[in-house]
Amino acid sequence: MSAGPTDAHLLERAPFLLRDWLTHALPEPLRWFANTLIAIAAILAIFGTLFALLTLVERKVLGRVQNRPGPNRTGWFGILQPVADGIKMLTKEDIVPRAADPLLHFLAPVALLGFSVLTFAVIPYGRDLVAVRLDAGVLYFFAAGSATELSIFMAGWSSNNKYALVAAMRALAQLISYELPLLLSAVPVVLAAGTLSAPDIVESQGGFTWGFVPHWHVFTPWGAAAFLVFFISALSESNRSPFDLPEAESELIAGHLTEYSGFKYALFFMAEYFGMCSLCGMAVTLFLGGWQAPLAALEFIPSYAWFALKLCALLLVFIWIRATLPRLRMDQLTRFAWKFLVPLALVNLAASAFWSLSFGWAGPMQALRWAIGIALAVGPFVLLGRRLGAGIGPRTYRYA
Amino acid sequence: MSAALAIVALATLGSAAAAMLGRSLLRSIFMLAVSWAGVAAFYMWAGAQFVAFAQVLIYLGAISMVALFAVLLTRQSRDEASPPPAALRRAILAVVAAAGVAAVLLWAVAHSPLAVSGSLAPATSVRQLGFDLMGRHAAALLVVGVLLTIALLGAVVLAADGAQERPGDEP
Numbered sequence: 001m002s003a004g005p006t007d008a009h010l011l012e013r014a015p016f017l018l019r020d021w022l023t024h025a026l027p028e029p030l031r032w033f034a035n036t037l038i039a040i041a042a043i044l045a046i047f048g049t050l051f052a053l054l055t056l057v058e059r060k061v062l063g064r065v066q067n068r069p070g071p072n073r074t075g076w077f078g079i080l081q082p083v084a085d086g087i088k089m090l091t092k093e094d095i096v097p098r099a100a101d102p103l104l105h106f107l108a109p110v111a112l113l114g115f116s117v118l119t120f121a122v123i124p125y126g127r128d129l130v131a132v133r134l135d136a137g138v139l140y141f142f143a144a145g146s147a148t149e150l151s152i153f154m155a156g157w158s159s160n161n162k163y164a165l166v167a168a169m170r171a172l173a174q175l176i177s178y179e180l181p182l183l184l185s186a187v188p189v190v191l192a193a194g195t196l197s198a199p200d201i202v203e204s205q206g207g208f209t210w211g212f213v214p215h216w217h218v219f220t221p222w223g224a225a226a227f228l229v230f231f232i233s234a235l236s237e238s239n240r241s242p243f244d245l246p247e248a249e250s251e252l253i254a255g256h257l258t259e260y261s262g263f264k265y266a267l268f269f270m271a272e273y274f275g276m277c278s279l280c281g282m283a284v285t286l287f288l289g290g291w292q293a294p295l296a297a298l299e300f301i302p303s304y305a306w307f308a309l310k311l312c313a314l315l316l317v318f319i320w321i322r323a324t325l326p327r328l329r330m331d332q333l334t335r336f337a338w339k340f341l342v343p344l345a346l347v348n349l350a351a352s353a354f355w356s357l358s359f360g361w362a363g364p365m366q367a368l369r370w371a372i373g374i375a376l377a378v379g380p381f382v383l384l385g386r387r388l389g390a391g392i393g394p395r396t397y398r399y400a
Numbered sequence: 401m402s403a404a405l406a407i408v409a410l411a412t413l414g415s416a417a418a419a420m421l422g423r424s425l426l427r428s429i430f431m432l433a434v435s436w437a438g439v440a441a442f443y444m445w446a447g448a449q450f451v452a453f454a455q456v457l458i459y460l461g462a463i464s465m466v467a468l469f470a471v472l473l474t475r476q477s478r479d480e481a482s483p484p485p486a487a488l489r490r491a492i493l494a495v496v497a498a499a500g501v502a503a504v505l506l507w508a509v510a511h512s513p514l515a516v517s518g519s520l521a522p523a524t525s526v527r528q529l530g531f532d533l534m535g536r537h538a539a540a541l542l543v544v545g546v547l548l549t550i551a552l553l554g555a556v557v558l559a560a561d562g563a564q565e566r567p568g569d570e571p
Contacts, residue, residue, distance in 0.1 A: 146461025
């Protein structure tokens with residue numbers, strides 16, 4: 001973590017000033033250690049609170065969509081519901097099946113949570129506000145994220161329950177299928193920005209065309225397509241509806257979580273929400289300009305506030321999608337990944353390469369560049385979509 | 401320096417040995433995953449961040465899954481242990497094969513020219529690595545890339561073929 005911007009105004013520097021005020025008395029090596037500790041504590045505290053609030057907001061929003069009040073008994077408008085849930089989870093009995101592998105059964109939720117927390121380290125939350133500056137930050141993010149799959153399998157297998165095991169295999173098939181488009185849709189951004197470091201990718205999206213169109217990657221043809229693919233894959237990677245088959249509570253007895261109870265069960269949920277937050281944070285970083293303001297006139301609002309705003313907006317879309325879309329079936333889910341998202345992401349790579357190569361085109365060639373770019377992004381989308389839906393008519397209910 | 405290396409080496413080799421000696425196939429795979437993570441930690445220790453992350457992404461993320469699926473889709477029962485060495489002949493053959501592999505590996509290691517410098521390992525940045533891969537080793541990178549893309553396309557084609565004509569598959 002660096003010293004922070006020096007020419008920015010007070011609010012922008014506030015996190016750094018607060019940190020330096022806390023640690024300025026310490027000698028140099030200790031100070032670095034304390035600064036790192038403070039960064040870790042801040043990330044854990046902020047995202048822990050966000051997790052608690054998100055569970056409440058999710059239930060409230062779902063209630064609103066379904067025309068019911070949602071939790072409204074604990075505190076003002078149910079504001080104390082997360083606290084009540086937390087106390088309930090902490091005091092519940094932790095059941096370990098007799099035939100289970102006790103060590104792996106214990107390690108699975110811990111490892112899952114650990115790996116999901118690790119992903120937070122490289123996301124730039126604001127100007128210079130990143131816990132660890134890594135040259136290969138994006139690669140680190142996906143590496144830490146991919147290690148969570150092993151923990152899910154650990155949970156399913158160590159429970160010694162055939163339903164949990166089958167569900168874990170199902171979850172693995174889903175996670176592997178969607179990991180590929182997730183990675184492939186991040187590659188064009190790396191190609192365009194020319195770096196794997198997350199803060200540098202955000203920096204590369206600074207500036208405006210005609211003073212009001214920000215240079216975010218989502219406003220380019222390939223960027224919009226890649227964002228779509230990334231977002232859908234992120235929904236699936238974080239086990240969110242409509243891809244929440246691994247833990248389809250009402251249909252499949254909770255999948256790999258069948259034999260978990262009490263606080264371990266809560267840890268799984270925490271990891272799921274953390275994963276959701278970090279994937280949204282990465283989406284904001286890669287495509288939505290990270291901490292950059294959408295208008296030059298709005299740059300007086302501190303960068304971390306913009307990041308938080310964008311993150312919360314994406315999280316709300318996650319919840320909105322959960323309230324709107326029905327759950328997919330397993331074969332539809334894998335078919336969608338392999339026959340639609342993966343080819344689309346591969347073609348999009350070529351579109352991005354074209355966009356980088358035609359960087360110098362000006363005047364009327366600029367219009368041609370946009371036309372070709374849009375054709376390269378939309379064409380495969382339409383063609384592949386037609387092919388995916390071919391022969392599958394609208395569903396008819398003959399006996400209903 | 402050496403303390404960290406010793407811990408990493410101990411964890412890597414220890415988990416590899418546990419994976420080899422264990423009777424439960426699935427637990428062996430978990431130990432193997434720990435061993436791969438240890439190799440990643442070693443890369444990290446050596447200052448090769450990029451390779452370390454790639455190691456985690458590929459070995460922990462993908463190869464361990466392949467191993468798990470291979471075991472789960474082929475084994476008969478949950479607690480099936482690997483069979484004990486049935487006969488002396490089999491044990492001798494195993495030792496001979498292992499010694500052969502070890503000899504080839506040792507020969508390769510002993511005869512490869514390794515530039516040993518007295519100082520610490522040179523810190524190669526990701527940028528440097530990229531330039532090297534795209535410049536000097538561009539052909540090799542291209543071949544690997546084409547191979548992987550063909551494998552990926554093959555997987556897509558396999559998926560596209562099977563699912564289409566099955567009756568009753570409509571949603």
